[in-house]
Amino acid sequence: MKAMPVSGTRKKRFTIAMTVLAWSLISVMGNSAGAAQQRPNVIVIPSDDQGWGDLSANGNSNLATPHIDSLAAEGARFDRFYVCPVCSPTRAEFLTGRYHPRSGVYSTSAGGERMDLDETTIADTFKAAGYATGAFGKWHNGMQYPYHPNGRGFEEYYGFCSGHWGNYFSPPLDHNGRIVRGKGFVIDDFTNRAIAFIEQSNRAGKPFFAYLPYNTPHSPMQVPDRWWDRFKDKELEMHNRDPQRENVGHVRAALAMCENIDWNVGRLLAKLDDLNIAEETIVVYFCDNGPNGWRWNGGMKGRKGSTDEGGVRSPLHIRWPGKIKPGIVPLQIGAAIDLLPTLADLAGISHSGAKPLDGISLKPYLMKDPQKWQSRLIFSHWRNRVSVRTQTHRLDHQGQLFDMVNDPGQNRDISKEQPRLTRQLLKAAADWRQTVLDGYDRDERPFPIGHPDYRFTQIPARDGKTQGNIKRSNRFPNCSFFTHWTSTEDKIHWDAEVLETGDYRVEVYYACPQEDVGSTIELRFNNSSVRGEILAPHDPPLRGMEHDRVSRGESFVKDFAPMTLGTMSLKKGRGQLTLRATNIPGSQVMDFRLIMFTKVEQLP
Numbered sequence: 001m002k003a004m005p006v007s008g009t010r011k012k013r014f015t016i017a018m019t020v021l022a023w024s025l026i027s028v029m030g031n032s033a034g035a036a037q038q039r040p041n042v043i044v045i046p047s048d049d050q051g052w053g054d055l056s057a058n059g060n061s062n063l064a065t066p067h068i069d070s071l072a073a074e075g076a077r078f079d080r081f082y083v084c085p086v087c088s089p090t091r092a093e094f095l096t097g098r099y100h101p102r103s104g105v106y107s108t109s110a111g112g113e114r115m116d117l118d119e120t121t122i123a124d125t126f127k128a129a130g131y132a133t134g135a136f137g138k139w140h141n142g143m144q145y146p147y148h149p150n151g152r153g154f155e156e157y158y159g160f161c162s163g164h165w166g167n168y169f170s171p172p173l174d175h176n177g178r179i180v181r182g183k184g185f186v187i188d189d190f191t192n193r194a195i196a197f198i199e200q201s202n203r204a205g206k207p208f209f210a211y212l213p214y215n216t217p218h219s220p221m222q223v224p225d226r227w228w229d230r231f232k233d234k235e236l237e238m239h240n241r242d243p244q245r246e247n248v249g250h251v252r253a254a255l256a257m258c259e260n261i262d263w264n265v266g267r268l269l270a271k272l273d274d275l276n277i278a279e280e281t282i283v284v285y286f287c288d289n290g291p292n293g294w295r296w297n298g299g300m301k302g303r304k305g306s307t308d309e310g311g312v313r314s315p316l317h318i319r320w321p322g323k324i325k326p327g328i329v330p331l332q333i334g335a336a337i338d339l340l341p342t343l344a345d346l347a348g349i350s351h352s353g354a355k356p357l358d359g360i361s362l363k364p365y366l367m368k369d370p371q372k373w374q375s376r377l378i379f380s381h382w383r384n385r386v387s388v389r390t391q392t393h394r395l396d397h398q399g400q401l402f403d404m405v406n407d408p409g410q411n412r413d414i415s416k417e418q419p420r421l422t423r424q425l426l427k428a429a430a431d432w433r434q435t436v437l438d439g440y441d442r443d444e445r446p447f448p449i450g451h452p453d454y455r456f457t458q459i460p461a462r463d464g465k466t467q468g469n470i471k472r473s474n475r476f477p478n479c480s481f482f483t484h485w486t487s488t489e490d491k492i493h494w495d496a497e498v499l500e501t502g503d504y505r506v507e508v509y510y511a512c513p514q515e516d517v518g519s520t521i522e523l524r525f526n527n528s529s530v531r532g533e534i535l536a537p538h539d540p541p542l543r544g545m546e547h548d549r550v551s552r553g554e555s556f557v558k559d560f561a562p563m564t565l566g567t568m569s570l571k572k573g574r575g576q577l578t579l580r581a582t583n584i585p586g587s588q589v590m591d592f593r594l595i596m597f598t599k600v601e602q603l604p
Contacts, residue, residue: 039347040320041198041281042126043210043268044339046094047261048087048138048218051291052313053298054258060296061237063255067266068317071285075319076328076366082335082389083288083314085305085382087163088113088140090288090336091213095121095141095152097340097357099379101440105141108163109477110463112443114142115152120353122340123153126209129349132201134208135159136190138215143174143463144447145454150176154211158193162462163478165215166557167544168222177456179596185224187214187257191264195271202275212268214261218292220544220552221253223260228549231256238296241409245294253549254293279321282346284339287314301410307380307387307397308410318366320346330365333391335378338362377425379432386433388425393418395425446497446574449525449597450504459494459577460594467491473591474555481511481558485589488581492592496525496577498570503600506530506568508579509560509593513539516586523565523595526575530566531582534590560593567600 053060057069057077071077084090088108089100096103096119104116115121123133134156135149143161145151158175165171165186173182173189182189194212201208216223231252240246265285272278290304290311291297302308316334318324323346337359344351345361360374373391380387385397394402394410401415401422415422449457462477468490472480482492506523514537522531542556581589 039129039131039207039349040323041201041208041210041277042131042284042343042347043194043198043212043281044094044284044343045212045214045265045268045286046091047258047285047287048213048215049289049292049304050217050254050258050261050287051295051297051303051310052287052300052315053296054217054255054287054291055315057317058298058315062234062251062296063259065258065262067262067269068285068315070269071265071283071317071319072315072327074321074326075283075317075324076330078316078318078334078362079329079331080333081286081314081316082312082333082378082380083286084336085289085307085311085380087138087218087288089382091140093336093359094339095119095123096353097122097337097351097359098355099337099358099381099436101381101436102355102358104440104443104445106441106443108140111445111447112441113140113163114147114445116445117146118355120351120355121152122343123149123209123211125153125340125344125349125352126347127153127155128352129347130207132156132197132204132206132208133211134194134197135211135213136194136197137186137211137213138163138165138218139213143460144449144457145177145451146448148177148454150454151451156197159190159213160215162460164218164220164476164554166220166479166555167547168216168220169547171557172559174458177454177458179458185260187216187260187264188224190214191267195268198268198271199275202277213288214264216261217254217257220547220554221250221257221549222547223253223256223549227256227260227263228253230259232549240294240296241299241301242294247293247550249550250293251295254291254295256549282318282320282343284343285315285317286336286339289314299409305382307382307385309394309404309408312380312387324366328366330362332362332365332373333376333378333389334362334365335359342366377428379429379436381437384437386429386437388429388432390425393421393425395422395429399426401425446495447577449496449498449577450500450502450570450599452500455599457597458594459496459597461492461592464492464494467493472555474553476554478554479557480555481560482592485581485592486584486587488584490580490589492579494577495574497574498525498572501572502570504568504570504597505600506565507562507596507598508565509562509596510534510590511538511540511558511560511593512588512590513537516588516590518583518585519581519589520583521565521579521581521589523568523577523579525568525570525577526573528569528571530568532563532565534563536563558591558593560591562596568597
């Protein structure tokens with residue numbers, strides 16, 4: 001149809017109408033953008049095994065951490081902030097806002113690090129509020145979906161789910177359930193991925209919640225030359241309260257790793273400036289426990305694993321330009337359990353969980369002046385040791401009482417001088433044991449396989465149990481593999497539950513020298529089984545030691561190869577997953593790392 005000519009008057013009216021419509025659209029879009037901008041972006045960075053004293057902002061002249069320090073100078077630095085003595089409990093408390101025993105976390109490996117599936121995480125809360133959510137780094141709260149980060153509110157995940165990793169340079173990692181190869185030093189790699197996520201979310205006009213659980217300075221002590229060269233011959237100016245206990249090489253490596261973290265934090269902050277979103281972004285930095293070695297830590301008693309002050313005190317820096325007054329130092333005690341309610345409160349969103357939180361919002365201490373004090377107790381727990389912190393005192397796990405204002409190094413027990421307070425705190429600890437700890441480590445949870453909403457399930461050696469001659473490559477399960485598999489009577493097994501009936505492709509990650517090729521292995525679950533023969537040699541050397549700056553306690557690793565065992569028909573239900581050999585022509589079967597299940601109908 002031919003268009004009708006438009007007269008001058010009609011053209012003028014048409015132009016006016018289009019102008020009004022355009023301004024209306026702009027107004028609506030502007031209001032929507034304004035509403036989105038009212039919800040701040042959030043970046044949370046916990047480091048791994050970095051103590052309170054491993055920052056120059058806290059007086060350590062052995063290193064320089066200007067970027068992390070700047071978060072305190074441009075925002076808030078809590079004077080007394082507490083986490084757990086070890087990794088996975090702290091991460092669980094941050095994620096849930098609840099003490100870690102409540103969520104089922106009782107260990108750091110072999111399934112004990114998992115949070116119960118009826119817990120609501122901080123990522124669930126921000127995702128429900130319309131945020132893009134991503135996690136990049138060490139998860140340490142469950143591997144198999146829905147324990148996996150993708151099942152706990154994080155739409156994007158890149159990192160590793162174990163408690164530690166055996167090699168920090170281009171290792172195998174997990175990207176949304178798939179096994180991929182990392183690129184370069186892991187902290188740099190995780191930061192690159194987080195930056196890409198931030199850029200993508202910003203382009204989409206969506207607020208983001210980015211979680212960067214770094215895995216250093218946890219051992220193995222590996223760091224690029226650029227940072228190691230600054231410390232390998234460095235004379236240390238400051239030392240632990242018991243200097244004879246220091247391993248100087250370990251201290252130097254830890255400090256070099258902390259400076260690498262600081263450089264990466266600087267890259268993140270620079271990206272916020274480049275994108276012009278620094279004022280719209282809350283940045284949080286803290287550590288997951290005390291230092292992983294004897295080094296300067298402000299004269300405090302204890303280190304990682306201890307419920308004393310030095311094992312559980314962490315820095316907490318929170319920056320939100322224009323909202324949090326620069327340089328403030330809240331004196332009220334706080335804890336990892338407080339971060340979920342605090343960040344939800346700052347963002348103006350509601351926690352989406354049904355279970356009561358143990359934490360409180362610290363927003364009043366950040367946003368109001370003068371500050372209102374709230375009396376409270378904070379409990380620290382690990383390996384049946386419970387310590388109680390008040391604003392001014394600490395009751396240790398042996399019932400000793402310390403005045404933390406006048407005796408921050410816990411040098412003099414005053415329990416006999418203050419019997420009333422001692423009795424009160426002893427009762428509080430006993431009540432907490434009864435209500436929180438009772439039965440928390442009785443674990444009957446199976447390892448799930450084949451969730452309806454997820455393609456992949458990794459079943460690692462870490463979570464397995466053995467029968468016969470098979471040995472772990474190391475006493476620490478997290479990054480170990482099974483070796484010395486020499487008999488048809490030997491078995492590896494897992495308590496498992498198939499969540500969806502279906503066919504699954506099964507891959508076994510293995511290593512086997514040429515002379516031992518030919519073993520037949522069988523994987524069985526209840527009445528289903530699949531069997532295959534090792535046809536190709538794959539004999540990689542042990543790795544990791546080439547990057548170590550000091551000797552390690554964890555297992556070395558190998559570049560294991562996937563071997564397709566076949567397709568396995570699994571029926572929904574619980575049972576024992578068992579891997580065994582039916583024929584061994586050589587001296588051994590193989591070294592074993594993990595099994596990967598992939599739903600057949602979802603294969604690419």
